[in-house]
Amino acid sequence: MILIRHGQSEFNVHYGRTRQDPGIPDPILTEEGRRQAAAVAELLRREGIRRLIASPYTRALQTAEIIVAAFDLPVTIEVAVRERAAFVCDIGTHRSELCRRWPGWAFDHIEEQWWPAGEEPEAEVLRRAGGFRQAMAAAQDWREVAVVSHWGFIRALTGQELRNGETIRHDPTMTR
Numbered sequence: 001m002i003l004i005r006h007g008q009s010e011f012n013v014h015y016g017r018t019r020q021d022p023g024i025p026d027p028i029l030t031e032e033g034r035r036q037a038a039a040v041a042e043l044l045r046r047e048g049i050r051r052l053i054a055s056p057y058t059r060a061l062q063t064a065e066i067i068v069a070a071f072d073l074p075v076t077i078e079v080a081v082r083e084r085a086a087f088v089c090d091i092g093t094h095r096s097e098l099c100r101r102w103p104g105w106a107f108d109h110i111e112e113q114w115w116p117a118g119e120e121p122e123a124e125v126l127r128r129a130g131g132f133r134q135a136m137a138a139a140q141d142w143r144e145v146a147v148v149s150h151w152g153f154i155r156a157l158t159g160q161e162l163r164n165g166e167t168i169r170h171d172p173t174m175t176r
Helices: 010-018 031-045 058-070 095-101 122-138 151-158
Strands: 002-005 051-054 075-077 145-149 167-169
Touching: 002 151, 031 058, 051 058, 058 075, 058 145, 122 151
Parallel strands: 002 145, 051 075, 051 145
Antiparallel strands: 002 167
């Protein structure tokens, strides 16, 4: 499968400059983030991807939206691939609002408030990543799947730290 870190968000710009949480809940993509997502779409077009999994955070959904606009892919929203809750940007958007913004995508399988109420321990992120890895290893089509996720989740799954808009291939049948 191909793991994708979402495009640059408003949070990433401010945090990268100041190293302080700017207090932006569930931030949107910047124009640079949109360009990064479009570049990922072009890469995926050549990779034989047939299915896209996305975190329910707005920055991941906007990245996924740009990818699927480039070529028709079904999208599955998966809470397990969300970011580790550690900053204000990790306060999500309620399911009902996500349904309104993306009416063509299914959110009915997630809770109204699907993100944790407080900071998430690193051990929990590692547990989530391990569970997702096992589920994908059991999926027959994992080689044809791309996943729009986040820095902390991708690091927990692979040990790699990706920049915004970067991708990495990952074999879920192999542990890191």
